[in-house]
Amino acid sequence: MIQKDTPTPASLSDEGTQSTLHEQSPQSVQISPSASTNEVNSGVEKQEPQPEAPTPEVDTDFITWSGPDDPKNPQNWSFKYKIWVTAAWVYSCFVTTVASSIFSSGAEVISADYHVGTTVVTLGVSLFLVGYTVGPPLYGPLSEHYGRKMPLLIGITLFTVFSIPVAVAKNIATILVGRFFQGAFGAVPLALIGGGLVDIWNPHQRAIAVTGAIGTLFWSPSLAPVMGNFMTETIGWRWNQWLSCIMGGVCTVIILFLFPETYTPLLLRQKAAKARKDGNPKAKSQYDGQVSSFQDVVRIYLIRGFVLLGTQPILQFITLYQGFVYGVSYLFFVSYPIAFQEDRHWDLGISSLPFLGIVIGVLIGCATVVFTIQRSIKHRKFDADGKPIIIPEDRLPIAIFGACLIPIGLFIFAWTSNPKIHWSGMVIGSIPVGAGLYIVFLQCFNYIIDCYMTMANSALGANTFVRSLFGAGFPLFGPAMYHHLGVAWATSVLGFISIAMIPIPVLFWKYGAKIRAWSKK
Secondary structure, eight states: OOOOOOOOOOOOOOTTOOOTTOTTSOTTOOOBTTBOOTTHHHHHHHHSOOOOOOOSSOOTTEEOOSSTTOTTSGGGSOHHHHHHHHHHHHHHHHHHHHHHHHGGGGHHHHHHHHTOOHHHHHHHHHHHHHHHHHSHHHHHHHHHHHTTHHHHHHHHHHHHHHHHHHHHOSSHHHHHHHHHHHHHHHHHHHHHHHHHHHHHOOHHHHHHHHHHHHHHHHHHHHHHHHHHHHHHHHTOTHHHHHHHHHHHHHHHHHHHHHOOOOOHHHHHHHHHHHHHHTTOTTOEETTTTOOOOHHHHIIIIIIHHHHHHHHOHHHHHHHHHHHHHHHHHHHHHHHHIIIIIITTOOOTTGGGTTHHHHHHHHHHHHHHHHHHHHHHHHTOOBOTTSOBOOOGGGGHHHHHHHHHHHHHHHHHHHHTOSTTSOTHHHHHHHHHHHHHHHHHHHHHHHHHHHHHGGGHHHHHHHHHHHHHHHHHHHHHHHHHHHHHHHHHHHHHHHHHHHHHHTHHHHHHHHHHHHHHHHHHO
8 A cells, every 4th residue: 555655735935036926816727628626726715815804994095895795896796696607607618618629520521622631630629729828828917907807808709700710711721720719719718717716706615616617628528529520410510610609609798798807906906996086096905006017927927837847847747647638638539530430330420429428427527526525625624824734645546546547448448449349338438538537637737736836827837838739739640540550559559658647646646745845945
């Protein structure tokens, strides 16, 4: 049995590098398709500066909330209204994550229409994911300046606009360029949803809300081919893109007219500005003057993240593992058509139904994580100030469980792939794969936040960049690998690699505290 060292709470700080950007603010905690967790919670909550409680002797020049029960404070909104705001966030992410993979449904038809190879068409998926890498570094600073609503509205609107040229394209170049910009602007909700949920939920509620939200974002790309294949078969591949455009348009209207601003620093800055306009020239909130300079933005969102990635073993190996998980999840969009259309000769629409096995697996994984959250809350320890003690390695036992599920499911899928064997074996195998991919992704995301605390935004920025490159690259080599090795051996290769990845969470569970202590030096 593995003996776990006594862990110490994460305390990696950013000494000497604090700036007006306030990286402890959660504005750019990113969730990628995947992507943005059960405790953006304690880690990010420690990161967000809270309004100071008013003193008994009221300072009329200091602008804050009117009291602990101020209804304008997003934390005090009704439960039903918070559910509505959360649903709007999830829907905005659902729109873009569905768009990321629904394009793959029309790959063969597009290839024939434009007389190009399948690898060129697959670039339509890959370039969308490359777009995910270039957009998020801009959205954190935008969120700090303009809150959540404005960047979200701009991103979804432009995502919708760039869906149109893809739908009406006369050549493959137009499609590929449009897909890139769809991804770049569609990344906005994924980059901001973490901070958006931190704005409105208390820690316990947030644990459940974020876990469920990420679960939705993780299964939605697998649901997209089910919709897309039947649409391609009946009304044509262009309607896949019109569907993205329609869903984006609905989302734009919702955000414009029904979505509220939730970012506390912006709300209090606006409140102070109104007080100055109403005749109090000295009115000022604690957030006035805390907007980042361009140099801070470059240093924190672009440079520091890659410095961490180059020097921190935990971030390096967790990013490698998450990159593999993310890549495999997008590799399925080119491997499933080979396994079910080419080998089993299923029709286009029917061949997409096995993706539902992954969806079921993600739902099971989500339920498992929620159960562990509820259980861990009962045993949580607190410090002298009554704040929960965060031990990052507590995230990893369930990640180890998820890591074991992935190869089990992959090998079941691989060795029941012979067309002479009933198809149900492959679908059954996809269930533990879906559960394992989700659990590993989520818990690794949490682990990064808990380990790097005040530098979590930087660490996640570099992590997201690398992950998205994995997601973009895997679909490009996937068809060649599956055609040359066959479904059984190609999937087995993934299974063997996933076995080789299992020691990553195991070793960090046992030695993570020591590695973090060493890394601080």
